Amino acid sequence: MAGSNSKKINITLKVWRQKSAKEAGQFMTYEMKEVSTDASFLEALDQLNEKLITKGEDPVTFDHDCREGICGTCGFMINGNAHGPQKSTTVCQLHMRTFSDGETLTIEPWRAQAFPVIKDLMVDRSAFDRIISSGGFVSVDTGNAQDANCLPVSKPEADAAFESAACIGCGACVASCKNASAMLFVSAKVSHLALLPQGQVERNERVDRMVAQMDEEGFGACSTTGACTAACPKDISLSNIAKLNRELLFSTLLRREAAEGDGV
Amino acid sequence: MSATIERPYLLTSVGKKMVMGITGLIWAGFVFSHMAGNMLILVSPEAYNTYGHMITSGVIVYPAEFILVLSFLLHVGCAVSLVRGNMSARGGQRYAMPTNGEKAVTPASKTMAIHGSLILAFIISHIATFKYGIYYETTAHGVVMRDLHRLVMEVFRQPGFLFWYLLCLILLGFHLSHGVGSIFQSLGIRNDRMAPVINKVSVLYGLIVALGFIVQPLYVFFTLGNR
Numbered sequence: 001m002a003g004s005n006s007k008k009i010n011i012t013l014k015v016w017r018q019k020s021a022k023e024a025g026q027f028m029t030y031e032m033k034e035v036s037t038d039a040s041f042l043e044a045l046d047q048l049n050e051k052l053i054t055k056g057e058d059p060v061t062f063d064h065d066c067r068e069g070i071c072g073t074c075g076f077m078i079n080g081n082a083h084g085p086q087k088s089t090t091v092c093q094l095h096m097r098t099f100s101d102g103e104t105l106t107i108e109p110w111r112a113q114a115f116p117v118i119k120d121l122m123v124d125r126s127a128f129d130r131i132i133s134s135g136g137f138v139s140v141d142t143g144n145a146q147d148a149n150c151l152p153v154s155k156p157e158a159d160a161a162f163e164s165a166a167c168i169g170c171g172a173c174v175a176s177c178k179n180a181s182a183m184l185f186v187s188a189k190v191s192h193l194a195l196l197p198q199g200q201v202e203r204n205e206r207v208d209r210m211v212a213q214m215d216e217e218g219f220g221a222c223s224t225t226g227a228c229t230a231a232c233p234k235d236i237s238l239s240n241i242a243k244l245n246r247e248l249l250f251s252t253l254l255r256r257e258a259a260e261g262d263g264v
Numbered sequence: 265m266s267a268t269i270e271r272p273y274l275l276t277s278v279g280k281k282m283v284m285g286i287t288g289l290i291w292a293g294f295v296f297s298h299m300a301g302n303m304l305i306l307v308s309p310e311a312y313n314t315y316g317h318m319i320t321s322g323v324i325v326y327p328a329e330f331i332l333v334l335s336f337l338l339h340v341g342c343a344v345s346l347v348r349g350n351m352s353a354r355g356g357q358r359y360a361m362p363t364n365g366e367k368a369v370t371p372a373s374k375t376m377a378i379h380g381s382l383i384l385a386f387i388i389s390h391i392a393t394f395k396y397g398i399y400y401e402t403t404a405h406g407v408v409m410r411d412l413h414r415l416v417m418e419v420f421r422q423p424g425f426l427f428w429y430l431l432c433l434i435l436l437g438f439h440l441s442h443g444v445g446s447i448f449q450s451l452g453i454r455n456d457r458m459a460p461v462i463n464k465v466s467v468l469y470g471l472i473v474a475l476g477f478i479v480q481p482l483y484v485f486f487t488l489g490n491r
């Protein structure tokens with residue numbers, strides 16, 4: 001193609017293969033010849049799988065959906081980096097031009113007690129779903145979409161809420177944290193809804209329930225290392241966790257009073 | 265739909281970090297004042313002993329010790345509970361490649377439990393050496409008081425003690441360099457604008473406390489021959 005800087009490179013993939021949660025896994029090495037540098041990482045894995053299927057072998061299982069970096073379905077470790085070495089990028093948006101010819105890449109699933117491996121690179125992230133269903137929603141009837149200027153939300157608040165809402169729930173934060181903590185995920189959801197008027201009704205109950213569910217699922221606590229935010233494909237800030245801590249404290253201190261005052 | 269889980273604040277991971285933050289703040293303040301006050305060793309034996317006498321003979325010493333011991337126990341207790349939870353959350357599962365890669369985190373932040381444990385051992389041995397150490401007496405300004413200065417001189421004359429103290433004080437500085445900044449995070453007083461400032465202040469605090477303390481045993485060790 002004219003103007004394309006496409007090259008072909010050879011890559012060695014060491015891929016974690018595990019038949020099921022109960023069976024022990026191991027690394028298998030695959031040589032990939034002539035991979036286009038324009039291919040995304042998932043497309044390179046597709047090519048590997050086509051070859052494996054042709055040979056009658058079991059293809060590598062990995063999660064993926066939109067392949068546009070917005071759904072949060074994909075994700076695994078490449079050489080110890082969640083979603084690979086490129087900052088602010090999901091693995092579906094990572095391209096093979098990031099790597100050099102002859103490189104060996106070690107590919108592993110997210111590892112955490114709360115994220116058991118389903119198969120190969122696919123892990124069970126339903127713990128996140130249970131945290132969301134414990135409180136990460138609004139149940140007030142907000143009606144039809146209103147004119148933007150009718151909503152009492154200032155521009156800075158809207159921006160901050162949007163930045164928190166950018167979390168796609170991929171689990172890279174848990175995977176990268178030495179404590180397998182889900183604080184960045186939970187704090188992004190709590191911050192997002194706490195900043196908006198629609199989220200006020202359940203504000204206190206929400207943070208209580210989501211933190212309790214997070215602990216119940218067996219995620220660790222925050223050591224403020226910042227590994228999560230460095231790995232996050234959406235650059236969710238560590239300040240969200242400070243806000244989570246604040247929200248839970250105020251909820252604990254003020255909840256009863258608010259409930260009585262509201263006559264709920 | 266599963267039943268809603270309730271958990272008392274202090275038993276949540278967030279609540280325990282709050283306890284770590286508040287007790288850490290108390291101890292961070294204490295070590296700074298301890299370091300600053302003990303600088304009197306550079307002035308004279310009389311000044312040092314009089315300062316020690318003033319602190320230990322006042323009524324403030326009992327509530328202060330109570331708060332410090334309570335904070336210490338809560339800090340260690342919550343740390344043990346958190347570390348156990350963190351280890352079980354990570355499970356036996358290790359990555360084949362180190363997870364930091366290019367997305368680096370500070371060494372101090374990853375190793376708080378390790379230097380924390382050594383500092384725990386240090387504090388116990390330090391109290392045994394000095395607070396419950398040999399009781400010498402001296403008289404300054406007509407008042408009979410404990411001659412702590414003499415004990416300090418004797419202890420830091422020994423290279424083994426000097427080395428152990430230098431090691432532990434460096435680790436204390438390291439612990440503070442991450443801990444002081446984390447206090448703000450755990451207490452929820454941190455935003456993106458202030459985060460870089462808080463991180464710098466934290467490192468500076470650790471550096472000042474460690475260097476301030478280190479000067480004292482080094483001074484004793486290297487000036488004793490001249491006396």
